[in-house]
Amino acid sequence: MEQLFNLYFDFGFMAEHFDEVLAGFWVTIKLSLVGGLFSLIWGLILSVLRQLPGRVFAPVRWVTIGYIDALRGIPLLLVILGLSAGLATLASEGTIPREIGIPQWLGEEDPFWYGVMALTLTYGAYMAEVYRSGIEAVPRGQMEAARSLGMSHGQSMRFVIVPQAVRKVIPPLLNDFIALMKDTALISVIGLVETVQVGSDLYSTFFIPSGYTLGAFFFLIVTIPLARLVDWQIKKQEEKFERGIP
């Protein structure tokens, strides 16, 4: 038992390799923030496309719904592998420019950008659904009241519906962000040296898994406060709801 404890909680080992794991975690943070930001934007675009009114936009809606369903139903790992393989192959064949197929923008390596793309494609689909549920949670009468005052659909969305929906979507979006951050670990399979990969490298060199433990600590330092923040937000909204705000 003590042996097991020492294997995972070798504090001397952790102190010795602290900087390496921290550097890996820094990559995790960067990837989460960039991927999270793009997912937020892409999700918003998808949800707007999905809710375009009228018969003219029906094909746009179908394509968008098809995309969202597909990406929510495919393992992220598959998206990561498929995307990086496809882009790299096309770039090396010269079908697409090298700067796009093997991106190395802003001093980051190509696995980082493949990771951003894969996270955005998948989490954009998740977040689109969050936005939609937030907009649908605003009572129908709000849109009717806005339209009856002569506001256009766009104005009604902008001044009446979206400001109310935003409050409702903050907790589920934060939840998605926590999930996204944990899923960045998957990008290690295409060679990105982030928290988990650093732990893995340390293990294969020293056969001590304490690098993993240190990585886990780093994750928890960020994810636990975020989860508490979500709980607090939800509680605040429930209290408001009890006071009668729709």
Added chain:
Amino acid sequence: MSETVLSIQGLKKSYGKLDVLKDINCEIGEGEVVCVIGPSGSGKSTMLRCLNMLELPDAGRIELHGNEVFGDGKTRDLDVLRREVGMVFQSFNLFPHMSAKQNVSIAQTRVRGRKRGDADSRSVELLGKVGLAEKVDEFPDRLSGGQQQRVAIARALAMDPKVMLFDEVTSALDPELVKGVLDVIKGLADTGMTLVIVTHEMNFAREVSDRVIFMDQGYIVEQGKPDDVLGNPSEARTKKFLGLVLAR
């Protein structure tokens, strides 16, 4: 009758197999106060919602001041229509993230293009008129149902509509709050504004209206002076309905 403001011809609306409006023909004159009564499911709210296209009719024609706003299954000048026709709802539908004043100002600035300051002073004036001078900065969750409904009336009035539509505006209110709202509507009637009011308040209808329309099963069954329709109805269905509601 004075000049016609709203003209409705052969209006039809159905939801799937349910025909809600079967053939509605009606003219509403300038300055006229019309109350629409009838049992629930008679189509009176649907008719009102068709008048500013919150429901799209299946057939018929609607004209506002002689301009066709709906015909051949299509709407025309929808924005013009909605700017000229104000609507107040049963469930108030105030914007919960805005103060009373902001609720009244938002469409003035965004739709009418008024300056913020002008819109706000108009809002304060209107809120004063509906008896809420001290509540201009309150948010809807701090107002009673009756107060919220009066803000909603002020919000619609701020657009200077030619016609105001009231859809069972006191049905969701506690009994003691009904009078305050009805008094505001009565005040509007006295100013000569054109009003179409769907209501269950028979005494109010008798007192305020120039004409009462009784609807049942998607038709206008009977219409006329309030004392005639409510006091001495000629149709059996009107008698039956009034017998049920007045017996309370």
